[in-house]
Each structure stands twice: as C-alpha cells, then as structure tokens.
Amino acid sequence: MTVAGVHDQVGMERGQEPPPGVLGRIGLLAARRFRTTVLLWLVLVAGLGALAPQVTSVLAGAGWQASGSQSVQVRDLVDRHFGGTGSTAIQVVVHADGSVADPAARAVLAKATGLLQANRSVAEVIQPRPGLTVSADGHT
Structure with missing residues (x-):
C-alpha cells in the first residue's frame, strides 16, 4: 500500500502526516513536558529506592528466594535428608x-x-x- 493509499483510508488530505499512535503521543507529551517527565522519574526512582530494603527481606537467600514456596520447602527437605547436598x-x-x-x-x-x-x-x-x-x- 502506498502512502497515498493510507491517506485515502484515514480520510486525510495529501501532504498531511498521519496521527501518532499511543507511544507517539506519550513521547510527544514527555518531550513537551520535559521537566515534569524528569521530576516524575525522580519521584518513581526515589519511591522504589525506599521500598528496596523491604523487598530484600521478602526475597531472602541472595535476593532470589521466595520464603515459604514449595521449592524452598523441598530444598530444605533435601538438605535435611541428604546431608546438606541439596541445591x-x-x-x-x-x-x-x-x-x-x-x-x-x-x-x-x-x-x-x-x-x-x-x-x-x-x-x-x-x-x-x-x-x-x-x-x-x-x-x-
């Protein structure tokens, strides 16, 4: 399909740009409101940074263990019954x-x-x- 065909389908005049999609509109908004975008990112990073210590206590064992999960229970059983030669x-x-x-x-x-x-x-x-x-x- 040619560009002219696209213009005819969406009811646009020739020489007119097609409207941006969702990501294009988000990009335009971020570019137009640059300071607001940077401020929102800083707030998001600070908020996630404040939550980080709590996440490490939930995901124990080098940060990749979901305490109480079946895999952790099985690993504990293997360690107990096979002399610590589990995981x-x-x-x-x-x-x-x-x-x-x-x-x-x-x-x-x-x-x-x-x-x-x-x-x-x-x-x-x-x-x-x-x-x-x-x-x-x-x-x-």
Missing part, C-alpha cells in the same frame, strides 16, 4: 550393566572421583551410599 550439589550419575560394586563400575567411579577432586571448584566428593544414593537394583 548446590553436582549429581554425577553412573549406570552399570552389573552392580555398582563390580570392579569395572568401581574403576569408573574412582576415575570420576579423581577428576572431581582435582577440580578446585568442587569442595567435597561424597562416595555412593547404598540405600541413599545407590538405586534399589544396584545398577545406578
């Missing part, structure tokens, strides 16, 4: 055709343990525990 733990899963107690599986576990212990970012490596971290069938 920050790296889980390495090894599956063996036989039992994890077989020599071949033990060799793979020893190699994985060595690689993890050599990494400075890994604080602790916990060996597989039957009944806790080893599956019921003993393969994983």
Whole structure:
C-alpha cells in the first residue's frame, strides 16, 4: 500500500502526516513536558529506592528466594535428608550393566572421583551410599 493509499483510508488530505499512535503521543507529551517527565522519574526512582530494603527481606537467600514456596520447602527437605547436598550439589550419575560394586563400575567411579577432586571448584566428593544414593537394583 502506498502512502497515498493510507491517506485515502484515514480520510486525510495529501501532504498531511498521519496521527501518532499511543507511544507517539506519550513521547510527544514527555518531550513537551520535559521537566515534569524528569521530576516524575525522580519521584518513581526515589519511591522504589525506599521500598528496596523491604523487598530484600521478602526475597531472602541472595535476593532470589521466595520464603515459604514449595521449592524452598523441598530444598530444605533435601538438605535435611541428604546431608546438606541439596541445591548446590553436582549429581554425577553412573549406570552399570552389573552392580555398582563390580570392579569395572568401581574403576569408573574412582576415575570420576579423581577428576572431581582435582577440580578446585568442587569442595567435597561424597562416595555412593547404598540405600541413599545407590538405586534399589544396584545398577545406578
């Protein structure tokens, strides 16, 4: 569609600009009332700054935890029942055709343990525990 076609559709005379949309009108208002716009932004920033300390207490845990949520409850359960290896733990899963107690599986576990212990970012490596971290069938 040509510009002439647009003018014909909205009932405007040729050479006349189409009316601005919503954002265009907001932009024009902000440009015309520059001081008022700056003042409103300053009031908004000051108001949000005053509320900021209350938000950090609501969102605890580095600012990203909604206390009382299901995810926080589950993380607390995991920490309690799995020796504190919950949300920050790296889980390495090894599956063996036989039992994890077989020599071949033990060799793979020893190699994985060595690689993890050599990494400075890994604080602790916990060996597989039957009944806790080893599956019921003993393969994983």
